[in-house]
Amino acid sequence: MAQNKNDKKAVPPTPENTRKNERDVIAALDIGSSKVCCFIAETGAHGGLDVIGIGHQAARGVKSGKITDLKAAEHAIGYAVEAAENMARERLQNRPISSVYVSVPGTQALSHQMDVDARVTNGIVTDRDVRNALSHARAAGAHGRDDLIHVIPGNFTLDRQRGIADPRGMKGQQIGVHISAVTAYTTALRNISHVAAQNHLDIEGYCAAPYAAGLSCLVDDEKDLGCTVIDMGGGTTSIAVFAEGRLIFTAAIPVGGQHVTSDIARGLTTSLADAERIKTLYGSAQTSPADDAATIDVPPVGEEEHALPNYVPKSLLTGIIQPRIEETFELVRAKLVDSGIDAKTGRRVVLTGGASQLSGLTDIAQLILDKQVRLGRPQKMRGLAEATGGPAFSACAGLLHYAVAHADEVPVFEKPQNFVFNVPIGGPLLQKVTLWLKENW
Ligand SMILES: Nc1ncnc2c1ncn2[C@@H]1O[C@H](COP(=O)(O)OP(=O)(O)OP(=O)(O)O)[C@@H](O)[C@H]1O
Ligand SMILES: [Mg+2]
Structure with missing residues (x-):
C-alpha cells in the first residue's frame, strides 16, 4: 500500500530536500467527487507537455465538488500526489513537488459578465485610457463571499467598432471592453488550500474545473467558433462556453454519474457497487429494440454471494438511466438559456468527464x-496511457494547459504599493477586476 503523503510530516521539506518547482516542471491536482488526480509534467522548449507522473485515488470527503471532510480529502490527495511523485521519481530526483495548480469545482464557482467603457482623453488611446475605462463600469456586483479566480478581457470596442484586440495607439473617442470573470466561494478556496497545505503543497494557481476541461479537449477552431464543453463527473455536471478563442461563461449543476448509480441501486434494489458495475457494463441512456429480449443479472442487496441469480430485462435498466440523463441535459440547457449565453455558444458541444x-x-x-x-478527451499532451488519457482526466490535463498558457490571467488580490485607487466602483469583485487590469495594462 502506498505510503500516505501525510506520513512525511516528520521530515518537512526544506530548500535542501525539496526541488523547488522549476519552470520546466508543473503539477496539477484535480479534486473531484469520484477521484482525486495528480499529474506532474515537464514543459519542453516548444511549449509542449510531457506527463512524467500520474497518481489517482478514489475521492474521500468530497460531495458534489465540495470538500465536506477535510481529513478524508487530505488523505486522498496525499495518496494521489505520492503516487504521481513515485512515477516521476527519477525526473524529480527523488524530491517531492512543492506546489500545484488546482481545480475549483464548477459548483463552487460563479461566472460574471461585465461591460466597461470610458472616453479617450487625447484622441489616441493610451494605457491610461484603458485603465480609466474601468472607473466607468456599468455592471457591478457585491460578492463579499467570493474570490476572483479568472479575469478574461474580450475584444475592445472603439467608437462602437467591435472586435479590436488592442486599442492602444488607435484614434477614437470612446473605448469599451467586455470582461468575463469567474469567482469562487472563499470557503471553497480556503478548504482546498488547507488540504493542499496539509500535504506541504502551495497553490500556484486556481482554475475552474470546466475551464480546464475545455482547455484540454477543444481544438482551436472550436474555441474560436463557439463551443460548449460539458464535463460530466461523478457529483457534478459543469459547463464552460468558449467563443472568440476564450472562456465566456461557466456554470454547473450538482448532478453527475453518482446520481445515475444511486438511481440504479434504488430501482433494481442492489448495492451501490453492483449498480456501478451494471451501469458501466450494460448501462445505456437510450432504449434499443433489443433491450426487452436482453437480460442482466442483478445481485440483490444484502444477499449471499451464492444466492440464485436475479435476471431483469435490460429495458428496465435503460428506463432508470434515461430520465436522469434527460433531466441533466435539460438542466444544462436551462442554464445556458437563462444566462442569455445560448445565442453565443455556437453549434458545437463536447462531452467529457x-x-x-x-x-x-x-x-x-x-x-x-x-x-x-462529440466526445472529448485530453489532447496535445504526451505521456498519458490509455487509462489516464480518458475523458475522466480532461480537467486534470487541462490544468497543465492552463499553467502553461493561461496562468497570467490570475488576478492580484493585494492592493499594490503606491497605488491611488481614486474611484470607488461597485462591489469588491469589480474592485479586484480593476486592480488586476491596472496591473496588467
Ligand atoms: N464506462 C462508464 N460508463 C458510464 N459512467 C462511467 C463510466 N466510467 C466512469 N463512469 C462514471 O464517471 C463518474 C466519475 O467521473 P469523473 O472521474 O470525471 O468524476 P470526478 O471528476 O471525480 O467528479 P466531479 O467532476 O463531479 O467532481 C462516476 O460517476 C462513474 O460512475
Ligand atoms: Mg471532475
Whole structure:
C-alpha cells in the first residue's frame, strides 16, 4: 500500500530536500467527487507537455465538488500526489513537488459578465485610457463571499467598432471592453488550500474545473467558433462556453454519474457497487429494440454471494438511466438559456468527464441541446496511457494547459504599493477586476 503523503510530516521539506518547482516542471491536482488526480509534467522548449507522473485515488470527503471532510480529502490527495511523485521519481530526483495548480469545482464557482467603457482623453488611446475605462463600469456586483479566480478581457470596442484586440495607439473617442470573470466561494478556496497545505503543497494557481476541461479537449477552431464543453463527473455536471478563442461563461449543476448509480441501486434494489458495475457494463441512456429480449443479472442487496441469480430485462435498466440523463441535459440547457449565453455558444458541444462514457449519451445530448455533439478527451499532451488519457482526466490535463498558457490571467488580490485607487466602483469583485487590469495594462 502506498505510503500516505501525510506520513512525511516528520521530515518537512526544506530548500535542501525539496526541488523547488522549476519552470520546466508543473503539477496539477484535480479534486473531484469520484477521484482525486495528480499529474506532474515537464514543459519542453516548444511549449509542449510531457506527463512524467500520474497518481489517482478514489475521492474521500468530497460531495458534489465540495470538500465536506477535510481529513478524508487530505488523505486522498496525499495518496494521489505520492503516487504521481513515485512515477516521476527519477525526473524529480527523488524530491517531492512543492506546489500545484488546482481545480475549483464548477459548483463552487460563479461566472460574471461585465461591460466597461470610458472616453479617450487625447484622441489616441493610451494605457491610461484603458485603465480609466474601468472607473466607468456599468455592471457591478457585491460578492463579499467570493474570490476572483479568472479575469478574461474580450475584444475592445472603439467608437462602437467591435472586435479590436488592442486599442492602444488607435484614434477614437470612446473605448469599451467586455470582461468575463469567474469567482469562487472563499470557503471553497480556503478548504482546498488547507488540504493542499496539509500535504506541504502551495497553490500556484486556481482554475475552474470546466475551464480546464475545455482547455484540454477543444481544438482551436472550436474555441474560436463557439463551443460548449460539458464535463460530466461523478457529483457534478459543469459547463464552460468558449467563443472568440476564450472562456465566456461557466456554470454547473450538482448532478453527475453518482446520481445515475444511486438511481440504479434504488430501482433494481442492489448495492451501490453492483449498480456501478451494471451501469458501466450494460448501462445505456437510450432504449434499443433489443433491450426487452436482453437480460442482466442483478445481485440483490444484502444477499449471499451464492444466492440464485436475479435476471431483469435490460429495458428496465435503460428506463432508470434515461430520465436522469434527460433531466441533466435539460438542466444544462436551462442554464445556458437563462444566462442569455445560448445565442453565443455556437453549434458545437463536447462531452467529457468520466460519466460521458455512458453509451447513447451523444444522441440524447444532440436531441435536447440541439447541437452537434462529440466526445472529448485530453489532447496535445504526451505521456498519458490509455487509462489516464480518458475523458475522466480532461480537467486534470487541462490544468497543465492552463499553467502553461493561461496562468497570467490570475488576478492580484493585494492592493499594490503606491497605488491611488481614486474611484470607488461597485462591489469588491469589480474592485479586484480593476486592480488586476491596472496591473496588467
Ligand atoms: N464506462 C462508464 N460508463 C458510464 N459512467 C462511467 C463510466 N466510467 C466512469 N463512469 C462514471 O464517471 C463518474 C466519475 O467521473 P469523473 O472521474 O470525471 O468524476 P470526478 O471528476 O471525480 O467528479 P466531479 O467532476 O463531479 O467532481 C462516476 O460517476 C462513474 O460512475
Ligand atoms: Mg471532475
